[in-house]
Structure formats: structure tokens, C-alpha cells
Amino acid sequence: MNKKILSKSISILAIALLANMASAQETTLRLVSAFAENGIYVQRLQPWINKFNAEGKGVLQINFLGGPKAIPTFEVGNAVKTGVVDMALSTGAFYTNVMPEADFLKLTQISVAEQRKNGAFEAINAVWNEKGNMQYLARMVENQPFHIYLNKKIDKADLSGLKIRITPVYRDFFLELNANVITTPPGEVYSALERGVVDGYGWPIGGIFDLNWQEKTKYRVDPGFYDAEVSLLMNLPAFKRLTEVQKTYLHKQLLALEAENTFWAKYTTEELARQAKVGIQTITFDAATTKSFKDKAYAVGWAAAQKQSPEIAAKFKPLFSK
Ligand code: 173
Secondary structure, eight states: OOHHHHHHHHHHHHHHHHHHHHHTOOEEEEEEESSOTTSHHHHHHHHHHHHHHHHTTTTEEEEEEESTTTSOGGGHHHHHHHTSSSEEEEOGGGGTTTOGGGGGGGGOOSOHHHHHHTTHHHHHHHHHHHHHSEEEEEEEEOSOOEEEEESSOOSSSOOTTOEEEEOTTTHHHHHHTTOEEEEOOGGGHHHHHHTTSOSEEEEESSOTTTTTGGGGOOEEEEEEESOOOEEEEEEHHHHHHSOHHHHHHHHHHHHHHHHGGGHHHHHHHHHHHHHHHTTOEEEOOOHHHHHHHHHHHHHHHHHHHHHHOHHHHHHHHHHHOO
């Protein structure tokens, strides 16, 4: 073999080797949850992770590091932004410290499938990429309105004299209803109720049994308002590092996760029955008050969004509304 042919075959070999390495590259993404490990959201995520890892051998894997014990609830957003972790399960209210706009996601009134179709996901990602250094991957919870849960009875839509546990989700609306508000992560709700630090709390229709709050809950106020948003987020540089093959695989699995969202309507029915069974009473209003209560929630929510970020609120509102 002459020198020329030898060097040529070496370079062909090198290229083949590199190509092979690229196709055989497996990446493991580190994921944390801002919600408790024994709660419904992580319970639903776990089988998805198992399937993701089983089908993603040689392509992409997820290493679930744990819940708030791994990273405290309100610090998860910054961990994604800075790349301390690659992925997280969280909700906008938990990372308003990264970008206040995160909490706007509670205001969606259309399905996740529609949000994919009408450009809402692109609009969200334009903001999330720029302000949060993160990619908004998939929303795994919908059809879960928030409610006010109380230990003291009210006979009108007024929380005067009551101390209510909140997150940013409820702040402006509950203040409008004259509540005294205290922000805590979910992990501190039980002890706040037990010690009488609060008379009630905001939470979606489902999940109050996960941390035993039913033991300390006497009433639920109907109707609900907004829609609980729980989503997978990813550090933007980590997302950009993925190969096309990995991105395609991830996207396929994210759509499969969202396709399971039909679960939530059934879950609501079950949770309503379960709450009634343990004696949680409902506080309801007449039809006109019910409507104005809900309307007020959205009016207050959008007004706060517009005040916070006029341009982004104006972009999101038509994409989020019916
Ligand atoms: O902690 C909360 O009450 C909260 O903001 C929230 C958001 C989404 C789902 C569940 C709870």
C-alpha cells in the first residue's frame, strides 16, 4: 500500500468511527420534581420515565433524582436555568423568581392539544428561552381547576379575617377577596394547618389526600378557577446539545405524555367523591355569584399579568383564551 492510500483509508476509518460514535451516543438527563415524590404528579410521571428509558436505550435516558428533598420547590426553576439539573417537573408559580411570566400559564382556558396547534407553545417558548434559559417541553396536567379549601365557614365570596396559604397562583385573586395571605411550598401546608397558622389554602381539585390535608380540611369552595399547570422543563443549552435523533425521540415521548391527559377529568370525579366521603363540605354560591367569582378570578389574573409584562400578556391572552 502506498502512503497516499494508507492515509486515505485511515481518514475513512476515522470518519466511520466518528459517525458510529455519534449514532451510538446515549445521553442521560437528570430530572427533579418540585412536587412531592408520593404525589399524583410524580406518580403519573414515574411510569412514563420507565417507558422512556426502556424505549430510549442507546438514545436518551432520564435519571430521576427526586422531589423537594433533592432541590427545594422554589429553587427548582433556577436549577433548570443554570443547568444544575437538565430537566424538571414544576409549575409556573414555583419559578416566578426566574421569570414572573411563568405564573401566566394558569390562565389557559383551552386544551393542551389546542395550545400545541394554535401557536401558544411557540409563544411560551420564545419567552422561556429568552428569559428563563429553558425549553418548555410538555404540559402533563390540565382540567384541574384550583379551589379554596377552608376550616372556617364563609357564606359569601369574601375571605376577610382569614389567613390563607398561597403561592403566586392565588395571590392577586385572594387579596381581591380580602384574605390575609401566606406563601408556602406544598410541603409546609400540613403543619401550617395543624398549627393554625392558616385557616385554609389554595390547591387544585385533585391531590389533597397526597399529603394528608383532608385531615385538616372542613370545606371546599366551589366553583374552581384557572387551570393547574404542571409541566416538564429543560435547560436550554442541554436541549440544544441533543442530536436530531434524540430530539425526535424526546418529542415523541412528550406527545405521548400529553396524550394521557384525558386522565385528569376522570381523576376529578374520583377526587370529588373521595372528598365528600371524608366529610369535606362544599360551600357554593348562587348562579350569578358563581359566575362573577370565576370572571373575577380571570379579570384579576390578566390584570396582574398585564401590569407585570404588558407585551407578553397581550401576546398570550388570545392564545390562552376560548
Ligand atoms: O402549590 C400550589 O398551590 C400551586 O401553585 C400549584 C400549582 C399547580 C399544581 C398544584 C399546585
